[in-house]
Amino acid sequence: MKAFAQLFADLDETNKTNEKVRILKDYFVAVSDQDKIHTLALFTGRKPKRQINSTLVRTWAMEMAGIPGWLFEESYHVVGDLGETIALLLPGNTSSQDKSLAEWIEEINHLGNLDEEERRTWLRASWASMDQQERFVFNKVLTGSFRVGVSQNLIIKALADLSGLDTATLTHRIMGNWDPLTFSYPQLMQEQDASDDFSRPYPFYLAYAIQETSDQVKSAAQIGETLGDPADWQAEWKWDGIRAQAIRRGESFIWTRGEELATEKFPELHDFLADLPDGTVLDGEAICYSEGHPLPFNVLQTRIGRKNLSKKILAESPMVFIAYDCLEYQGEDTRGLPLTSRRKILEDLQLATRHPEAFMISPVVNFSGWEELYALRMQSREYHAEGFMLKKRSSVYQVGRKRGDWWKWKVDPLSVDAVMVYAQKGHGRRADLYTDYTFAVWDGDKLVPFAKAYSGLTDKEIGQVDHFIKRNTIEKFGPVRTVKPELVFEIGFEGINQSTRHKSGVALRFPRILRWRQDKKMEEADTIESLKAML
Amino acid sequence: MRKPLLEFNDNGIYCPPGKFYIDPWKPVDDAVITHAHSDHARWGSKQYLAHHLSREVLYYRLGEISLRTIGYGETVVKNGVKISLHPAGHIIGSAQVRIEYKGEVWVVSGDYKLENDGVCEPFEPVKCHSFISECTFGMPVYHWKPQQEIHNNINQWWRQNAAEGKATVIVGYSLGKAQRILQHLDLSIGGVFTHGTIDNTHEALRRNGVQLNAATRITPDTPKEAFRNAIIIAPPSSAGTPWMRRFMPYDFGYCSGWMALRGAKRRRAADRGFVLSDHADWEGLITAIAATECETVYLTHGYTATFARYLSENGYDAHEAHTLYGDDEGGEAQAEALAAESENAALAEGDSL
Numbered sequence: 001m002k003a004f005a006q007l008f009a010d011l012d013e014t015n016k017t018n019e020k021v022r023i024l025k026d027y028f029v030a031v032s033d034q035d036k037i038h039t040l041a042l043f044t045g046r047k048p049k050r051q052i053n054s055t056l057v058r059t060w061a062m063e064m065a066g067i068p069g070w071l072f073e074e075s076y077h078v079v080g081d082l083g084e085t086i087a088l089l090l091p092g093n094t095s096s097q098d099k100s101l102a103e104w105i106e107e108i109n110h111l112g113n114l115d116e117e118e119r120r121t122w123l124r125a126s127w128a129s130m131d132q133q134e135r136f137v138f139n140k141v142l143t144g145s146f147r148v149g150v151s152q153n154l155i156i157k158a159l160a161d162l163s164g165l166d167t168a169t170l171t172h173r174i175m176g177n178w179d180p181l182t183f184s185y186p187q188l189m190q191e192q193d194a195s196d197d198f199s200r201p202y203p204f205y206l207a208y209a210i211q212e213t214s215d216q217v218k219s220a221a222q223i224g225e226t227l228g229d230p231a232d233w234q235a236e237w238k239w240d241g242i243r244a245q246a247i248r249r250g251e252s253f254i255w256t257r258g259e260e261l262a263t264e265k266f267p268e269l270h271d272f273l274a275d276l277p278d279g280t281v282l283d284g285e286a287i288c289y290s291e292g293h294p295l296p297f298n299v300l301q302t303r304i305g306r307k308n309l310s311k312k313i314l315a316e317s318p319m320v321f322i323a324y325d326c327l328e329y330q331g332e333d334t335r336g337l338p339l340t341s342r343r344k345i346l347e348d349l350q351l352a353t354r355h356p357e358a359f360m361i362s363p364v365v366n367f368s369g370w371e372e373l374y375a376l377r378m379q380s381r382e383y384h385a386e387g388f389m390l391k392k393r394s395s396v397y398q399v400g401r402k403r404g405d406w407w408k409w410k411v412d413p414l415s416v417d418a419v420m421v422y423a424q425k426g427h428g429r430r431a432d433l434y435t436d437y438t439f440a441v442w443d444g445d446k447l448v449p450f451a452k453a454y455s456g457l458t459d460k461e462i463g464q465v466d467h468f469i470k471r472n473t474i475e476k477f478g479p480v481r482t483v484k485p486e487l488v489f490e491i492g493f494e495g496i497n498q499s500t501r502h503k504s505g506v507a508l509r510f511p512r513i514l515r516w517r518q519d520k521k522m523e524e525a526d527t528i529e530s531l532k533a534m535l
Numbered sequence: 536m537r538k539p540l541l542e543f544n545d546n547g548i549y550c551p552p553g554k555f556y557i558d559p560w561k562p563v564d565d566a567v568i569t570h571a572h573s574d575h576a577r578w579g580s581k582q583y584l585a586h587h588l589s590r591e592v593l594y595y596r597l598g599e600i601s602l603r604t605i606g607y608g609e610t611v612v613k614n615g616v617k618i619s620l621h622p623a624g625h626i627i628g629s630a631q632v633r634i635e636y637k638g639e640v641w642v643v644s645g646d647y648k649l650e651n652d653g654v655c656e657p658f659e660p661v662k663c664h665s666f667i668s669e670c671t672f673g674m675p676v677y678h679w680k681p682q683q684e685i686h687n688n689i690n691q692w693w694r695q696n697a698a699e700g701k702a703t704v705i706v707g708y709s710l711g712k713a714q715r716i717l718q719h720l721d722l723s724i725g726g727v728f729t730h731g732t733i734d735n736t737h738e739a740l741r742r743n744g745v746q747l748n749a750a751t752r753i754t755p756d757t758p759k760e761a762f763r764n765a766i767i768i769a770p771p772s773s774a775g776t777p778w779m780r781r782f783m784p785y786d787f788g789y790c791s792g793w794m795a796l797r798g799a800k801r802r803r804a805a806d807r808g809f810v811l812s813d814h815a816d817w818e819g820l821i822t823a824i825a826a827t828e829c830e831t832v833y834l835t836h837g838y839t840a841t842f843a844r845y846l847s848e849n850g851y852d853a854h855e856a857h858t859l860y861g862d863d864e865g866g867e868a869q870a871e872a873l874a875a876e877s878e879n880a881a882l883a884e885g886d887s888l
Binding site for chain 1 (some may be wrong): 675800
């Protein structure tokens with residue numbers, strides 16, 4: 001654990017990518033294979049099962065730190081990270097140990113066999129044997145909140161440099177269903193074939209936005225300059241569902257973009273999947289669909305978090321798969337074929353399906369010039385789409401987010417001017433700064449809150465707004481401050497729907513701050529009527 | 536009930552019987568100054584009283600002011616109110632202000648820390664009935680390590696950078712942190728350079744008779760090769776400005792109590808964060824307040840609400856006070872902004888010289 005804790009400290013002490021890769025390589029060279037695979041698991045989101053709930057962890061930490069509960073909570077709001085808060089609050093260590101990361105994880109995994117009092121004793125003794133940095137990373141592992149400032153790409157880069165394997169191969173190998181307790185580092189490095197793991201998905205190919213910010217709207221001519229001949233490009237509508245990979249290899253598997261195995265969440269898709277020829281992998285969008293068109297994202301949202309999908313839910317939010325790519329066919333990896341060939345395979349598969357109601361295909365949008373597509377994009381919302389995906393016809397299916405061959409070209413967001421009414425402190429980089437705001441619009445002479453948003457301001461603006469909030473607080477409710485209504489912001493969002501759960505009667509999709517309207521007084525903010533007119 | 540000896544009004548901390556202010560934020564007739572940081576020593580008052588060692592920095596920062604300086608323990612009487620200054624251990628010349636009137640004693644802490652930093656006169660507790668204390672770091676997550684450990688880390692980092700042929704740029708407030716860094720450097724490693732703003736402050740301190748290690752002021756003529764093994768002490772406002780480019784390649788470190796939190800450190804995008812503060816940490820505040828044996832505590836800048844509640848639960852009559860020092864919560868942000876403001880002019884000057 002000392003080496004792992006030190007790895008963290010070292011990674012925190014540089015902002016340079018090359019330096020981070022070097023630190024990771026040094027670490028991987030120094031530790032055992034077992035620690036390597038555990039590290040890889042943690043850095044790729046495969047954390048051990050949470051064995052002690054965070055309420056108990058908090059309680060025992062307060063007890064050991066000798067501070068009251070409210071002060072612990074206040075501290076947490078200042079630090080913005082539970083593991084770090086605890087590490088800072090506990091008294092200095094009274095002993096030390098040299099257990100490896102793998103040994104600690106083994107102990108954590110065995111906690112299931114202990115009763116509460118035994119866990120408490122174990123945790124207190126563990127904390128007492130660690131310095132602050134060890135405690136910090138240990139707490140992160142223990143509470144299952146292992147999000148770190150190092151991207152998976154960096155880890156892969158380091159491992160690729162060490163092993164001589166290329167990054168695409170490694171990225172693929174660490175996808176899917178594996179457990180550091182059963183999968184070893186040598187296995188990862190060995191030649192493998194698909195039979196190793198039938199459920200393993202391919203790394204998703206992700207697109208950058210061609211319209212980077214809503215501030216500088218690109219014209220059709222500018223798009224044309226960037227992309228060249230329209231005949232080289234395929235346009236598809238961009239759907240607002242859940243990006244997913246559907247796999248048929250003897251069994252069916254559905255993976256979401258977040259690398260979550262979600263097969264059980266989409267029962268409507270099981271029949272068509274079972275019917276696909278063996279050795280088929282499709283990339284597409286799982287999306288709610290009814291009466292010939294996709295339903296808004298919030299319909300999907302109502303079912304996605306549920307463990308049990310009741311008949312009622314299934315009836316209200318029927319799901320389909322809109323496929324747009326084929327990554328494996330007849331057991332062969334097809335990602336190296338040009339898009340046109342992959343599309344042909346996909347179309348043939350879809351023609352053959354006995355379940356066209358669940359297995360759809362994202363239609364290709366015909367266009368002869370960028371002007372035409374530009375005009376069509378303005379109608380995206382009428383087509384229940386978020387804009388276009390532009391894909392080069394010759395493009396292979398790449399690994400991860402890459403520029404050049406695929407672009408997303410989203411429709412400009414809807415927007416309103418709104419007044420900030422509540423504020424809360426952020427986390428991580430934004431800890432101890434008020435960065436999460438609630439916004440309101442006018443309903444007669446009252447302000448009605450309608451959205452929370454926290455991105456879109458520069459660090460300097462955040463500093464200024466934070467300063468304003470601290471000096472213009474009307475009331476405090478726990479971590480939330482009621483702020484004197486005064487500051488006006490332009491809030492952008494992708495869609496708007498009626499909602500019975502929100503006081504305002506509307507729910508927004510992806511609300512975010514587009515800009516701070518320092519030129520506007522709060523009286524000039526929009527009204528709830530103008531919002532509802534967008535429904 | 537008797538009227539309090541000190542009160543908070545729109546101009547600052549006011550003593551009605553003595554008719555003077557302590558650290559006023561608006562121009563007043565008579566100002567007693569705890570220390571020369573810009574959020575405590577502001578321009579425009581008719582006359583000032585401060586410690587001897589604040590003299591030259593106050594002239595440098597505030598220009599031609601009417602200033603009287605006294606030593607620690609020396610007493611001045613204004614309208615029957617006894618005023619004396621006592622070491623606060625914050626920066627060179629920093630003082631706690633003790634006020635006595637008709638047997639009642641109040642102390643205004645200004646900013647303070649308990650650890651002897653080896654540069655300024657160490658903090659001395661002063662017994663009083665009421666204590667007006669800062670609490671910039673009044674949260675239990677702030678716990679400072681002994682400064683020797685931090686200084687060793689700084690030197691080790693510098694040594695490593697020098698070995699790799701990189702310059703070392705370390706950032707800290709020009710008054711206070713910069714001297715503390717300078718006095719604890721291992722001068723055998725390489726050359727020491729200072730930003731113009733810091734050098735101006737050092738010149739002022741030297742005029743005041745303060746002995747400081749030698750450091751070279753950076754000018755546009757300083758050859759770039761000179762920076763290779765060197766350490767450069769710069770103010771926070773210079774971070775991320777084009778002025779820094781001349782040091783390439785360099786490693787950049789930030790010296791501040793805020794570096795104790797990962798989030799704060801990441802925000803400043805420093806390669807290294809050194810947790811070195813001129814303010815008391817949580818334990819330090821509690822120790823200092825207990826040592827005054829006071830009954831009533833007023834808390835000025837920092838986590839005032841949280842700290843007041845904690846003290847109340849521990850038997851003190853504790854209150855939050857609204858001042859314009861630091862920020863009303865979260866601390867140095869504004870001091871930093873103010874420091875940046877006052878230093879920007881000098882920075883521009885440093886660039887064009």
